[in-house]
Amino acid sequence: xxxxxxxxxxxxxxxxxxxxxxxxxxxxxxxxxxxxxxxxxxxxxxxxxxxxxxxxxxxxxxxxxxxxxxxxxxxxxxxxxxxxxxxxxxxxxxxxxxxxxxxxxxxxxxxxxxxxxxxxxxxxxxxxxxxxxxxxxxxxxxxxxxxxxxxxxxxxxxxxxxxxxxxxxxxxxxxxxxxxxxxxxxxxxxxxxxxxxxxxxxxxxxxxxxxxxx
Numbered sequence: 111x112x113x114x115x116x117x118x119x120x121x122x123x124x125x126x127x128x129x130x131x132x133x134x135x136x137x138x139x140x141x142x143x144x145x146x147x148x149x150x151x152x153x154x155x156x157x158x159x160x161x162x163x164x165x166x167x168x169x170x171x172x173x174x175x176x177x178x179x180x181x182x183x184x185x186x187x188x189x190x191x192x193x194x195x196x197x198x199x200x201x202x203x204x205x206x207x208x209x210x211x212x213x214x215x216x217x218x219x220x221x222x223x224x225x226x227x228x229x230x231x232x233x234x235x236x237x238x239x240x241x242x243x244x245x246x247x248x249x250x251x252x253x254x255x256x257x258x259x260x261x262x263x264x265x266x267x268x269x270x271x272x273x274x275x276x277x278x279x280x281x282x283x284x285x286x287x288x289x290x291x292x293x294x295x296x297x298x299x300x301x302x303x304x305x306x307x308x309x310x311x312x313x314x315x316x317x318x319x320x321x322x323x324x
Contacts, residue, residue, distance in 0.1 A: 116297035118288045123304035125313045127163045129280050134265065135167025137273050138224045139175065141264045142198070146220060149198050150175050157191070160184055160202030160225070168200055168224055193217060201230030208232060218254035223263045233261020276323050280316045287312060 120126060143150055150172075158169050158181040169179045180196070184203045194217050201207050204225040223230045236250055236257050247268060250257040258264050265272045287308055291297075 113300045116292065116299055117301050118292055118297065118304055119301050120284050120288050120304050123284065123309050124306070125304070125309040126281065126284055129313060129316065131163035131167045132170070133273060133277050133280070134164055134224075135169075136171045137265050138164075138168050138200070138222070138263075139171035141267070141272070142200075142222060143175070145258070145264070146198070149220060150177055152197050154178075154197040155180050155195050157182070157193075157196040157199045158202060159186075159188075159199065159207050159230075160204075162202060164224055165200075165202035168202060193219065198222060199231075200224050203230065205229055206232055216253075216255050220256045220258060221261075222258045223261060224265070225263060227263070228261035231257060231261055233257060236261065276319070279319075280312070283312045283316065284309075 149156075155178045156172050158165050158172075158179060161181050161183045165181060169181045172179045182191075184205060184207060188208060196219060198220040199208075200222045202224045204227065206229050208221070208231045221231045223233075228234065236252055237260060239252060240250055246260050246262060248260050250260065259266065271278050284304070288304070291305065291308065
């Protein structure tokens with residue numbers, strides 16, 4: 111995409127990927143425990159789709175809770191898997207990974223998004239089968255399939271922030287730094303990497319504060 115203005119790529123900065131991803135992964139699992147405690151203690155596996163930083167962090171957090179987890183990347187066909195092995199599918203891709211006609215073929219399973227939108231499970235198509243409402247956090251049950259949080263990320267719970275400030279301040283710090291950088295430095299049009307030196311400084315300050323809080 112040709113951009114006629116500079117964009118600072120905070121989303122792919124090393125600081126965000128290395129520090130924030132485990133925090134988000136842990137937060138997603140805490141939300142699953144909060145709303146669906148039986149899932150964590152069942153004998154079935156969890157399926158995480160998307161082996162990026164968030165997906166790997168979700169997998170690690172689930173395993174810490176004693177849940178058996180299988181993880182696949184986005185290019186693996188779900189139709190090739192034995193879905194009877196899983197009682198929860200967690201989408202971490204930011205893409206539509208499950209077409210509406212495939213949703214109908216699933217057994218008893220909970221669908222949870224851990225990305226940034228409601229794309230993972232054809233959520234819009236599923237919602238269209240139900241009367242309109244104004245609750246974006248409603249679960250939709252279609253047959254034996256439950257779509258969590260209207261298909262939106264389970265950690266998007268309506269609060270300004272779903273994690274304690276001392277944890278999510280790393281993200282707030284990056285965003286604030288991005289605003290300062292783009293107003294004070296010249297960047298070329300298009301996508302620009304977040305400056306490594308600034309990222310390292312924010313990371314170091316965050317780790318110092320984290321040790322003090324602990």
